[in-house]
Amino acid sequence: MIDVDVAVIGGGVVGCAVARELAGRQTDGRPVAVALVEARGDVGDVTSKANTAILHTGFDAAPGSLESTMVSRGYDLLSAYAGDTGIPVEATGALLVAWTEEELSTLPALRDKAARNGYADAVPVNSAYDHVPALGPGALGGLLIPGESIICPWTTTLAYATDALARGARLLLNHRVTSADVGADATVLSTTGGDVRTRWVVNAAGLGSDRVDAMFGHRRFTVVPRRGELLVFDKLARASVPRIVLPVPSAKGKGVLVSPTIFGNVMLGPTSEDLADRHDTSTSAEGYAFLLAKGGVIMPGLMAEEVTASYAGLRAATEHADYVVDVDPAQRYVVLGGIRSTGLTASMALAERACDLIEGSGHRLDLRPDVPAPPRMPNLGEAFPRPYERVDLIEHDPDYGTIVCFCERVTRGEIRDALRSPIPPVDLDGLRRRTRAVMGRCQGFACGAEVDALLRGEGA
Amino acid sequence: MTSHRDVLRPAVAVVGGGPAGLAAATALRQLGIGPVLVLERQRAAGGVPRTSGHIGYGVRDLRRVMTGPQYAERIVQQARDWGSDVRTGAMATHWAGDRALLVTSPAGRLLVEAEAVVLATGARERSRSARMIPGDRPSGVLTTGLLQDLVHGRHERAGGLIGLRAVVVGAELVSWSAVLTLREAGCATVAMTTLHERPESYAAFSVPGRTMLRVPVVRRTRVTRIVGKERVEAVEFTHEGTGQKVMIECDTVVFTGDWIPDNELARMRGLDLDPGSLSPVVDTALRTSAEGVFAAGNLLHPVDTADVAALDGRHAAAQVASWLGGATRPADAVLVRAGAGFAWVAPGVIRPGDPAPPRGRLLLWPTGHRAVPRVSVRQGGRLLARRVLPWPASPGRVFRVPWSLVSAVRPGDGDVIIGLD
Known part of the structure; x- marks a missing residue:
């Protein structure tokens, strides 16, 4: 039986960050043995793969909330880590646009709120059009948030997981936890991949976090999956969206935004709809119609562009406004629940917090002096040189000069590297998240067969 | 960072090694123009016919009837025999001047400075996403282009991407071609759907389609949802007139037709585009709105047959030659x-x-x-x-x-x- 010090349940962005942090700790000079227990065949394959991909400053969080603290701290930690590992980040900044007099009147309050969240750089602007010329008519003013950035959510999750593995953590894929048996010294998790014996358990199970919480006898929250549908527009639209365009948040939620993506596209969304089904990531005709109507107001010109992709993600919302983060020392159990779309930004801060909670319960977690250097991740970002345009790389290896996926300019070399990486893809979707292959405007019309052959090891 | 390793200075750079581009290259050489460089991003030149197994290619341009792969091989050979430099795996990714392109190829990153450019980048079918068909996102959703690549390119029923029961969206010529390819791969077409009152394709094709292939064509109907978590399980049809919805079980959906030109380079160069086709606007000499930049083939008319595309290429060649000779446009x-x-x-x-x-x-x-x-x-x-x-x-x-x-x-x-x- 697998026997570890800490089992982290859930290989999403938060769970991977926690596993990485724990694997960088030691108790009495011995590295903490960590298992990352994931139900699916890949990390980041559920909620973490389908979000709005924004590195938030936390300017509009509820001041004083845990979410505010975690997002603010996580922003700094992840920004630094992105620099170390090559996770693509672009500091595009965001423009919050007021479309009504009422919205315009709330901007000063939003600026104050930002300051109370520790973000003092918000700048009121008279003409929103100076900052985003392609906005539709009727924008009355705005608030510029220079720190809001776009980031690759897939690379972030993979970097954490790769780093965790390099630090000695074990990745247990296809291990869905079905029950937990808490004993005096250890807990045995029954999973679909066999039992895991562990001293501590960290619940980062996202959409399943309330069910895992119940396995430990708690009834603290219920996950209500909130579906967000998004449309991704063609790269040719990217030039007209220099920064993230945010609506003024209302009682109904954060609303629909238009954002450049790190891959050079433009994203419109999300919708917001509470569901009963925790697996329903389908898109809907109503969702499309809603987004097209919203988009037509925010940026009419965008609606003339081709749609490259559409997808839906489920946010693990709960009945609580804030994250549910707590420790149960008697059962050696930490819960990280109700982590919604801000979890990407907050992930490293949540990992620190989980360690603090375990330490606070008397289990020492000192920093290891001997952690390996963080991994250098392949660059999927458009703002940085990609292999296909790098004379030096192609010179040494013609596979980087062989573009396989034309829309996204993914080379044979990058696909080969992904297949040989520490956490290789198990399917086309996994390869897409590691390389961008087949995610472009033709959706495989020109390269699908070739990519499929490479994925199955048949590439010539 | 250096942007390129080598510089090539052909008289004409042809972007796209399909029927239009190759015909243009051959005709340019026959007119004594050179050097001519053809940039083909796929691993082999020949274009769409390369993986299109059925007969009927070459009628108007080569005056004979052959299969797609035979035709592709022949036009590539012809271009090479006439002395064009046909490079495969070579993709023009950016413009580097009025008639200069940056190219990624296994031989390195190249700067191509040509006196004239012919864009012959072809067209593609709109994907399910571009058509905004809602529902789940399972595997088993294809376009005809991908289907034909899978079946004729390398391997049948590749990776399980092709199943056993398909719905074909569209009833155009290309849709029947998809039905034939599916059959070859051991996949039955359970239904075709068309928005129109009657199937769009040639009578010559839909008659054998209706009789020999026995595929029911559901008319005035739109696909409104795809169902299936990992794999396609069904599609929902909605009748345009009555709004009635029907679910049809299948494990494969092929989206056919609904063409859009591969106009990325045209747009990056700022060429005037036709609002209806999104193709670069050309005059009858196939000049685009940028001097010395010509266009030919299905980039201009998405889509016509391969032989018509090739005859475009031949036509463009004469006009390129004339422009290189100093003729100006009226x-x-x-x-x-x-x-x-x-x-x-x-x-x-x-x-x-x-x-x-x-x-x-x-x-x-x-x-x-x-x-x-x-x-x-x-x-x-x-x-x-x-x-x-x-x-x-x-x-x-x-x-x-x-x-x-x-x-x-x-x-x-x-x-x-x-x-x-």
């Missing part, structure tokens, strides 16, 4: 626009003094079916010509209008509008 220009019953027309500019368009035809895309189409040509409100043409107008199939119908066009009298009465 100053006067009359814009041609699609009127009632059509989505687009190509070429979109007529210049007095220019040659007739390729094959002496204007190409238009019908929006509906008309068994006996009466075409009228107007300029500035004045009727220039009206004629009943002896071939039907069908959606999904290019409609050809003889050049003689616009012979009375005069510069300065306003735009020309070609429509159906």
Whole structure:
């Protein structure tokens, strides 16, 4: 039986960050043995793969909330880590646009709120059009948030997981936890991949976090999956969206935004709809119609562009406004629940917090002096040189000069590297998240067969 | 960072090694123009015919009938025999000047500085996403292009991407081609759907389609949802008239037709585009709005047959040669626009003094079916010509209008509008 010090349940962005942090700790000079227990065949394959991909400053969080603290701290930690590992980040900044007099009147309050969240750089602007010329008519003013950035959510999750593995953590894929048996010294998790014996358990199970919480006898929250549908527009639209365009948040939620993506596209969304089904990531005709109507107001010109992709993600919302983060020392159990779309930004801060909670319960977690250097991740970002345009790389290896996926300019070399990486893809979707292959405007019309052959090891 | 390793300076750079690009290259060489560089991003040149197994290629250009792969091989050989440098795995990714391109290839990152550029980048079918079909996102959703690559490119039923029961969206010529390819891969087509009242394709194709292939064609119907978590399980059809919804079980969906030109380079260069086709606007000499940049093939008319694309290429070659020889384009220009019953027309500019368009035809895309189409040509409100043409107008199939119908066009009298009465 697998026997570890800490089992982290859930290989999403938060769970991977926690596993990485724990694997960088030691108790009495011995590295903490960590298992990352994931139900699916890949990390980041559920909620973490389908979000709005924004590195938030936390300017509009509820001041004083845990979410505010975690997002603010996580922003700094992840920004630094992105620099170390090559996770693509672009500091595009965001423009919050007021479309009504009422919205315009709330901007000063939003600026104050930002300051109370520790973000003092918000700048009121008279003409929103100076900052985003392609906005539709009727924008009355705005608030510029220079720190809001776009980031690759897939690379972030993979970097954490790769780093965790390099630090000695074990990745247990296809291990869905079905029950937990808490004993005096250890807990045995029954999973679909066999039992895991562990001293501590960290619940980062996202959409399943309330069910895992119940396995430990708690009834603290219920996950209500909130579906967000998004449309991704063609790269040719990217030039007209220099920064993230945010609506003024209302009682109904954060609303629909238009954002450049790190891959050079433009994203419109999300919708917001509470569901009963925790697996329903389908898109809907109503969702499309809603987004097209919203988009037509925010940026009419965008609606003339081709749609490259559409997808839906489920946010693990709960009945609580804030994250549910707590420790149960008697059962050696930490819960990280109700982590919604801000979890990407907050992930490293949540990992620190989980360690603090375990330490606070008397289990020492000192920093290891001997952690390996963080991994250098392949660059999927458009703002940085990609292999296909790098004379030096192609010179040494013609596979980087062989573009396989034309829309996204993914080379044979990058696909080969992904297949040989520490956490290789198990399917086309996994390869897409590691390389961008087949995610472009033709959706495989020109390269699908070739990519499929490479994925199955048949590439010539 | 250096942007490139080597510099190539051909007389003409042809982007796209399909029928149009290769025909242009061959014709340029035959006219004594050189060097000619053909950039093909796929691992082999030949274009769409390369993986299109059925017969019927080469009729109009090579005056013989062959299969797609035979045709592709022949036009590549021809271009090479005439001395064109046909590079495969070579993709033009950026413009580096008016007629200069940056190219990624296994041989390195190249700067190509040409005297003239011919864009022959072809067209693709819109994906399920671009058509905004909601529902789940399982595997088993294809386009005809991907289907044919899977079956004829390398391996049948590849990776389980092709299942056993398919729904084919569309009933155009290309849709029947998809049905044949599916059958070859051991996958039955359980239904075809079309928005139109009657199937769009050639009678010659839909008759064997209806009898031999026994595929039911569901008319006036839209696919409104795809169902299935990992793999396609069913699609939902909605009738356009009644709104009635029907679920059909299947494990494969092929989206056919609904073409869009591969116009990325054209847009990056800022060329004028036709709002209907999104193709670069050209005159009858196949000049785009940028000097020395020409376009040919299905990039201009998404899509017509391979032989017509090739004849475009041949036509463009003569005009490129003339431009390289110092000829300038006539100053006067009359814009041609699609009127009632059509989505687009190509070429979109007529210049007095220019040659007739390729094959002496204007190409238009019908929006509906008309068994006996009466075409009228107007300029500035004045009727220039009206004629009943002896071939039907069908959606999904290019409609050809003889050049003689616009012979009375005069510069300065306003735009020309070609429509159906």
